[in-house]
Amino acid sequence: MRETHQLALVAGNIDLAEKPVRDEIATVFEQVLGHPVQITDDTDIVEDLGLDSLGVMNFVMAIEDFYDISIPLDRIAQVQTVGDLIHAVEQLRSGANS
Amino acid sequence: MTILAKHASYKLAYDALRKHGVDPFNVRFDSVLSPTEGMLDGRRTILLGTNNYLGLTFDPDCIAKAVEATRRQGTGTTGSRIANGSYDGHLLLEQRLAEFYGRAHAMVFSTGYQANLGVLSTLVGRGDHLMLDADSHASIYDGSRLGGAEVIRFRHNSADDLYKRLRRLSGSPGERLIVVEGIYSMLGDTAPLKEIAAVKRETGAYLLVDEAHSLGVLGATGRGLAEAAGVEEDVDFIVGTFSKSLGSVGGFCVSNSPDFDIMRVVCRPYMFTASLPPGVIASTLEALHKLETQPVLRANLMRNAARLHDGLGALGFTTGPHANPIVAVVMPDQEIAVTFWKMLLESGLYLNLALPPATPSNAPLLRTSVSAAHTPKQIDTALDLFAQVGRELGFLSSDRRRAGGVI
Numbered sequence: 001m002r003e004t005h006q007l008a009l010v011a012g013n014i015d016l017a018e019k020p021v022r023d024e025i026a027t028v029f030e031q032v033l034g035h036p037v038q039i040t041d042d043t044d045i046v047e048d049l050g051l052d053s054l055g056v057m058n059f060v061m062a063i064e065d066f067y068d069i070s071i072p073l074d075r076i077a078q079v080q081t082v083g084d085l086i087h088a089v090e091q092l093r094s095g096a097n098s
Numbered sequence: 099m100t101i102l103a104k105h106a107s108y109k110l111a112y113d114a115l116r117k118h119g120v121d122p123f124n125v126r127f128d129s130v131l132s133p134t135e136g137m138l139d140g141r142r143t144i145l146l147g148t149n150n151y152l153g154l155t156f157d158p159d160c161i162a163k164a165v166e167a168t169r170r171q172g173t174g175t176t177g178s179r180i181a182n183g184s185y186d187g188h189l190l191l192e193q194r195l196a197e198f199y200g201r202a203h204a205m206v207f208s209t210g211y212q213a214n215l216g217v218l219s220t221l222v223g224r225g226d227h228l229m230l231d232a233d234s235h236a237s238i239y240d241g242s243r244l245g246g247a248e249v250i251r252f253r254h255n256s257a258d259d260l261y262k263r264l265r266r267l268s269g270s271p272g273e274r275l276i277v278v279e280g281i282y283s284m285l286g287d288t289a290p291l292k293e294i295a296a297v298k299r300e301t302g303a304y305l306l307v308d309e310a311h312s313l314g315v316l317g318a319t320g321r322g323l324a325e326a327a328g329v330e331e332d333v334d335f336i337v338g339t340f341s342k343s344l345g346s347v348g349g350f351c352v353s354n355s356p357d358f359d360i361m362r363v364v365c366r367p368y369m370f371t372a373s374l375p376p377g378v379i380a381s382t383l384e385a386l387h388k389l390e391t392q393p394v395l396r397a398n399l400m401r402n403a404a405r406l407h408d409g410l411g412a413l414g415f416t417t418g419p420h421a422n423p424i425v426a427v428v429m430p431d432q433e434i435a436v437t438f439w440k441m442l443l444e445s446g447l448y449l450n451l452a453l454p455p456a457t458p459s460n461a462p463l464l465r466t467s468v469s470a471a472h473t474p475k476q477i478d479t480a481l482d483l484f485a486q487v488g489r490e491l492g493f494l495s496s497d498r499r500r501a502g503g504v505i
Contacts, residue, residue, distance in 0.1 A: 052454070052455070052460065053454075053455045054454065054455065054459065054460055057232060057251075061253060068266065069266065070250045070263045070266050070267070072248045072249055072250055073242070073249040073250070073251060074248070074249065
């Protein structure tokens, strides 16, 4: 069990491992918004992408479907940037796998 | 900068709205004349947005009971039931509610809002999972934050999405509580309760139904959606309010849960607020009696609802999916919605202007609620006014799709 955790930690520290999630999130954004978007970890989901509260909800639900996870409301409240979202998705996915 | 400066964006939006010369969230009636009429700026106005489903607010028997109880027991209890004790009326109302629903237990709260706050925060806590329909009422969202349970939102009225999310939780500890509403307050649509009950059974979750808008409205005897859908056995907790079909104020929860009464010493929104005054309890008891013994009220209500829903549809307006007592008309944008609302008000028709984010989509709504006390003539007058204003604003005859098409 401990070994599995250590492996997960190592994988989490490799920078490359985070990039696919950002790309996947960009793809989901494009599906929800209907046009291509440029995002970085610092992109503010509400301010920079112009989503209202309903748009955020639809986007979050699309992300949840994509990764087959549920992001609890208190976690959604902590997400402001794409980087926050990547962090939340990764935490929930690793939690689901442990 | 003041301490309230954090709400500046709301202030901007509110100020913009008031530039139309109206304040839809601060309408001041000169007086209210009956369940269906009030005076506004000296005009006789039809009330078509006050959730007075059975029209009992002016019922002579309900008023007489309230007066008698007030004379006998005073205007208020001046405190909570744990501090000041219960009056006979509190206990009688709980007993009568339990009998009406055929359940072992009932608990009365001082408002419907507090009933949701109290019940949700007490049933689930840290380590538990609360599954909320995305279109849940504010009291459900607020209650969900009070108890510390993990809150997961599922797509509105989607039993499949609910199931998917419960499946994702499999293996994690803690209870699961599903919360849905009998009739959703904005569009008047009902939950697919048969399907949701099946999900509940399969996943071992508990099910709570908020029947605030469906008590006295749905079901053969008025017990709400759970009765109408034939799944009362699957519903573990029913929450409701006295402030709509029963014409007073207050909330309640009924259940067969054997240890239900522990709530009386752990449920803070029940414990730390003043209990309902004797007059309110007395009129509520009488209104419940009317609800049970006068099914004609429900028949009249549904007749009026169908008349309004079908009439608006025939005029070319886009409404919610069901002919329930809440009929919402979808507006194309805020500008038209506010103007439409204001013109109706100035013509003597009061209803609710509902704006995003309080609405389930980005479309503003003109939200009406019908009463058993409306006469067919009042409904027809309302329809005439809708047609007249719709034509004046030029979006009825020219292009019907402009009236909505979002839903």
